[in-house]
Amino acid sequence: MTAMTMIEAINFTLKKEMERDQNVICLGEDIGKNGGVFRATDGLQELFGENRVVDTPIAESAIVGAAVGMATRGLRPVAEIQFLGFIYEAMDQMAAQASRIRFRSGGTITAPMVVRAPFGGGVRTPELHSDSLEGLFLHSPGMKVVMPSSAYDAKGLLASAIRDNDPVLFLEPMKLYRAFKEEVPEEDYLLGIGKANILKEGEDLTIITYGPTVPLVKNVVAEIEKTQGLSIEIIDLRTISPLDEETILSSVQKTGRAVIVHEAVKAGGPGAEISALINEKALFHLTAPIIRVTGFDTPYPVPSVEDDWLPNATRIGQGIREVLSH
Amino acid sequence: MTAMTMIEAINFTLKKEMERDQNVICLGEDIGKNGGVFRATDGLQELFGENRVVDTPIAESAIVGAAVGMATRGLRPVAEIQFLGFIYEAMDQMAAQASRIRFRSGGTITAPMVVRAPFGGGVRTPELHSDSLEGLFLHSPGMKVVMPSSAYDAKGLLASAIRDNDPVLFLEPMKLYRAFKEEVPEEDYLLGIGKANILKEGEDLTIITYGPTVPLVKNVVAEIEKTQGLSIEIIDLRTISPLDEETILSSVQKTGRAVIVHEAVKAGGPGAEISALINEKALFHLTAPIIRVTGFDTPYPVPSVEDDWLPNATRIGQGIREVLSH
């Protein structure tokens, strides 16, 4: 076990996976000498050479498209998109190419590849650097969408993503990159893609969240449980596509109440799918409406107001109170 | 009044709007001499010249991006994307540029523009020509998303879209282009963007749908009402962003039951948002789970199986029975 930040865990996992499998190669903007703008690939080019850790020109469609080509020819590319807000440039290669090549080829060609991208707010970035666009890929069959909320999860999920035989969008909450250090086993372990993690059991209410908002939710819940004697279950989805229906449903069947928290804008976001799913399969267990505490339905705003725009303790608390008022 | 197909109504409206306002110009692939692959712009180049009806190179990002530039300088471009499946190429210009320029400029710059695109299945097209991707834009604040289901609606909605001061994605169900002729007033009229249309009142159940599936739903409902003595309300959303919350909620508050029908894949689709909205604001009126009858969570399939993949009479009937079984 070693104490690692999330970014260290990511860097460590990339190193381990590249050692394990010659076919794993990394490509992206500024990932070589610079080690990535967040240092996720720090030191890797020195270790593995310029052929395995490749700086690319500024062309996201080409980064993902080339990765598709490589992956279908036996490599396991790990592409970095510098910030998730730039994925729009690569949308066809993500949603129409990587996601569909298995389908298009009648199952004869696969694209085992990972697209890594930092995402989420609270870090005072310039425009389009903090957007949470994971919902677009939940609506793109063929792509898996995974996001860790801790250093431990980052390691187990990233290793799984790299070894997965389907394309995986691996989203890294940038505000958590260095937010904490945790004990992480150096040994190989995998966390199942498509499996949610019940962070904490509870009886009165289920909070469903993932990625950047997980530590926040944990704090809010700890505070509320202490002061109000409630028992709240927290589910960290870890994967939003495919969704872990079973875990979500059995929790809500138990508690009868759900609050969903994410930074993505509300309309058409992941929370909508989760809510609809619960409605479809556990409606009669619900004792209160499902409340979504999310980014507002505006573009991600300027840094000076982002803290109030993002789901914060006040708004999550309000959501909990509202659900409990029924 | 003149009898028109939907494509004729679209063509007629474009002509009228171009006559009305010099600043309206059309651009897109093959829209000039060829009049568009579906003939939406047939004859317009002859009438208005090559400066106002412009064939473009094959570059969707440029089509939308140039339209953004034009719109911010006083023109009212109507861009055609040949099939909605190609919008991925223009995703940044759609979701990060057109949608956000009002926001980015603190309200000082606007992009009054329309992006027209045929969409939806049932026409045996090659791959990526039938995809229903409207859900991506429901999740992109700043963009409006409108779709007609009749020739009458096409005229009123398209005229509104062109005169709107925000960017509008105007989606045309290609299977309805020539499916019927309807009486359409030649006079100017507008249909409100953001307003749903209650196609038929009913008491037992609400079906919420839009675009290509509207005529299908009407037929299924007529059949079921006849044979089973039920009373079903049909809402044609006409706009999915922004959603007409009031109409949806008051209908479901009355009927207590909802089925949502669309061709887009289920996970993270428009149906999810509608269901979540009803859950949030009308949960205690529900007497049954909300059922979504949609495309399956796979890429849009090959033509030989698309009819079974799409929501069809059987599947809609099943959905209705399921909701009524509670």
Added chain:
Amino acid sequence: MWLEPNETIVNKVQVLDETGKLIGSHPDVNDDELLALYKWMVQARTFDQRALKLQRQGRIGTYAPMIGQEAAQVGSAFALKKQDWIYPSYREVGACLVHGVSMENFFLYTMGHIKGGTSAQGTNVFPVQIIIGAQCLHAVGSAWASKYKDESSVSVAYIGDGGTSQGDFHEALNFAGVYKLPTVFFVQNNQWAISVPRSKQTASATIAQKAAAYGITGIQVDGNDVLAVYSTMKEALRRAREGKPVLVEAVTYRQGPHTTADDPTKYRQNGELEQWLAKDPLKRMKAFLIERGIWNEELEQVEFETANDKVTKAFEIAASTPSSKTVEVFDFVYEQKPSQLAEQQNSIQVEGVVK
């Protein structure tokens, strides 16, 4: 100082003139190869014409004919080695057949059969790409894999004149140049992108000169001259194999409609087609072979019949292949089916019974 528009001059490679007379130097091609080239062109045209007919009869779906482009497609693919890869668009039947794809496979594709995308089983041909330009990036990634694995394999992207306007085309050529990848970008400039003429697609005088933007090699060739195409492609492949990517512009003509859904009389001027029919690639090569004494009308007739029989057999196989079932589509989304998909798949089966 000012690099004026279209200052960079490109000259077209030609070997045969329109009548089949040798005007360039004779490429290094023996008689067997000459005959094979011609026979492949006959096969491609025969397939193409049958496909058109079958589409009109409603037996197959939308089809994009390649008539007129046989020399460009056959000449280029004939130069490939077995280990080379093709990344085709929707109009590459000729090239794909030469590189080993079966005609059944194409028929299944046009019939909207799930198996229509399985060309890469047994041949180095990627499934048909519908999104203009996307295949260029896949070719780049594939070439990158070849280089990484130190395999002597070139990846060839086929694209049209219209496709060169796409951002993906640019990004692909730029990557190929930067990483010195074994790629050839083979542009069939058939003068039209649906209804948009080449002159409105780009202001550059040639497509070949676009290579200058990427520090790679460019060349323009008479795309209706199968010998010119073949020898040019051979040299392009040789360079690419050494890590020097090449942009080839084959100047040709789409004699037919864009697809069976298109009506070119809407936008094409009278007389244009006729001019290009005079430059037909088969006619020209046939004249050359006859002049050379290795072909005659009798052989010609036999060859067309043989080709026709092969097409018939292929279509019969395709037509008797059990049609795809909706339940199957759920099997090709992920390696393992998530529970939601399994549930959806099951709902179909039940329905099948109910109906």
Added chain:
Amino acid sequence: MWLEPNETIVNKVQVLDETGKLIGSHPDVNDDELLALYKWMVQARTFDQRALKLQRQGRIGTYAPMIGQEAAQVGSAFALKKQDWIYPSYREVGACLVHGVSMENFFLYTMGHIKGGTSAQGTNVFPVQIIIGAQCLHAVGSAWASKYKDESSVSVAYIGDGGTSQGDFHEALNFAGVYKLPTVFFVQNNQWAISVPRSKQTASATIAQKAAAYGITGIQVDGNDVLAVYSTMKEALRRAREGKPVLVEAVTYRQGPHTTADDPTKYRQNGELEQWLAKDPLKRMKAFLIERGIWNEELEQVEFETANDKVTKAFEIAASTPSSKTVEVFDFVYEQKPSQLAEQQNSIQVEGVVK
């Protein structure tokens, strides 16, 4: 026949050498203009250095310094007419100031204020574009509108060497060529795209030669030589105004980090910066002006002080501008607020009270 890689040669335009000596022909610029050019460079540098300092003090957010690129930015913008439009990226403070944007506006932008995007109020400068390449298409659309309305206005897109790899750059230049739009694409080749050197961005020997791909004019200019930039840009604008788009490559150097979040010692070799400091654009122009007898150290000191005072005043205005409120963001999504947005906006106001 073969257009070999980088066969197209481009020569760099120069007027002053590194020491400020005239080596090209003297451009048609009078003394007032010469002084104005220099003073703008002083203003730009002064702003830039203050912004860096303010960022370190935590008073403004991430900032992308333009030190070293003053000649490219000032020289190019100084050639514009009032009716011309600028479509800037995030590193164009110099050009934008010259074309009328206030320094307060920039400070508000870097402070994350909603008003930071209102540059186009009163000036023909579009808001800062963060997405690499996107602004090129907006410039194209804007030029198209100018042409359509028969206004004599050129739209200028500013982009970096790295930005030329993007698909949008390609599509924009191609459209400009096809429609003969009054556009100038002004590339500041500052040798780096964050940590990626120009040599790894593209294999083309110059960026100017990329014009060949679009049938438009290309030119390379010494971007640290304000006179060369100014005169080149004047001619480029003249051509563009006639519907002949131009790609200008200004060869310059990013003396600072990519942004205040970047550490160039991670990737830059020792000595490189020093070489470029010797070619500093201000130093060079100052020497020229002194040699010409219209400048001296005293004027220099006064000018820097004046510039500094202006920056101070601008920052004071920005710092005393009431900060943005979250409730405001709901007002800039649509012309009319949909009910959902109104509801969300109201929820904030309530919260504000509760907190």
